[in-house]
Amino acid sequence: MKSIIDVIKKRHSVRNYSNKPIEKDKVQQIEAYLKNNTQGPLGSTLRFKLFDATDYDPAELKKFGTYGFIKGSRAYIAGVVKSNVTAMEDFGYCMEKNVLFATGLGLGTCWLGGTLNRSTFAQMMNVTEDEILPAVTPIGYAKERKSLKESFIRLAVGADNRKKTEELFFDNSNTIPLVMNSSGQYSKVLDAVRIAPSASNKQPWRIIKGVGNRYHFFMKEDTAYNTAFKNIKIQNVDMGIAMCHFELSAIELGLKGVWKIEEPAIESGDFKYIVTWVG
Numbered sequence: 001m002k003s004i005i006d007v008i009k010k011r012h013s014v015r016n017y018s019n020k021p022i023e024k025d026k027v028q029q030i031e032a033y034l035k036n037n038t039q040g041p042l043g044s045t046l047r048f049k050l051f052d053a054t055d056y057d058p059a060e061l062k063k064f065g066t067y068g069f070i071k072g073s074r075a076y077i078a079g080v081v082k083s084n085v086t087a088m089e090d091f092g093y094c095m096e097k098n099v100l101f102a103t104g105l106g107l108g109t110c111w112l113g114g115t116l117n118r119s120t121f122a123q124m125m126n127v128t129e130d131e132i133l134p135a136v137t138p139i140g141y142a143k144e145r146k147s148l149k150e151s152f153i154r155l156a157v158g159a160d161n162r163k164k165t166e167e168l169f170f171d172n173s174n175t176i177p178l179v180m181n182s183s184g185q186y187s188k189v190l191d192a193v194r195i196a197p198s199a200s201n202k203q204p205w206r207i208i209k210g211v212g213n214r215y216h217f218f219m220k221e222d223t224a225y226n227t228a229f230k231n232i233k234i235q236n237v238d239m240g241i242a243m244c245h246f247e248l249s250a251i252e253l254g255l256k257g258v259w260k261i262e263e264p265a266i267e268s269g270d271f272k273y274i275v276t277w278v279g
């Protein structure tokens with residue numbers, strides 16, 4: 001059994017893929033995993049599909065439309081979620097589980113919420129009126145070397161940098177940084193959140209520790225950015241990704257808890273409340 005925390009540490013965005021196809025048994029494992037990944041932690045219903053484009057000719061492959069950001073990928077995972085107030089968080093959570101499953105199989109991925117031809121993927125998924133397609137990911141073996149464009153994108157968004165813990169995690173209000181080594185095993189859980197992927201690496205997650213093992217999740221929203229894609233709130237998707245890293249790491253460390261939306265009465269400034277982990 002692979003440690004999920006190790007898998008989380010290993011994951012990074014891959015934008016340059018080798019032409020080695022994904023082996024049949026891995027395709028089957030992925031398809032089985034996607035088939036069961038249909039329920040978000042906050043109640044939304046989802047469906048995911050693997051498009052293995054190995055048999056497609058190059059012209060067909062171009063249809064996948066990622067504006068040149070992704071090179072050489074032969075397969076994609078696309079997903080849709082039923083419209084719902086928590087649809088974006090649920091999508092982020094469930095899609096990140098797919099991403100980590102792929103990472104565990106030795107495959108590369110890259111969340112695409114901006115640089116994709118959404119309508120092409122929506123068509124392939126037969127999206128219905130009450131469904132939303134927030135993002136997709138290519139999936140496949142990484143090429144040994146990054147492409148020049150990939151290196152440029154990583155540099156542009158500072159992909160290898162993460163905010164310091166004192167900018168992300170707080171104690172009882174939005175002003176006092178959490179003393180990480182006073183949080184016991186939860187400090188490892190928070191570390192796993194810190195290295196999560198986020199759109200343009202903006203890392204909007206802010207977590208305020210409340211009474212006991214209550215961890216309140218807030219979003220430091222970049223409003224212009226988060227409303228740029230109409231009904232797709234890409235930073236709320238980021239929040240779901242943070243929930244995924246938090247919960248999977250907590251489970252691995254034997255820390256039990258449940259998600260609750262409870263609007264805590266604590267000072268949180270301009271942070272937007274999302275959800276609480278009640279440990």
Ligand SMILES: Cc1cc2nc3c(=O)[nH]c(=O)nc-3n(C[C@H](O)[C@H](O)[C@H](O)COP(=O)(O)O)c2cc1C
Pocket residue numbers: 011012013014069110111112113114115116135153157158159160195196197198199200201234237238241
């Ligand atoms: C919701 C979401 C949407 C993203 N959209 C794109 C995208 O459209 N194009 C792209 O090249 N990268 C995209 N990314 C990848 C991020 O830029 C990347 O996760 C971040 O820079 C951190 O790098 P890392 O994933 O290698 O740790 C997206 C990531 C997330 C979480």
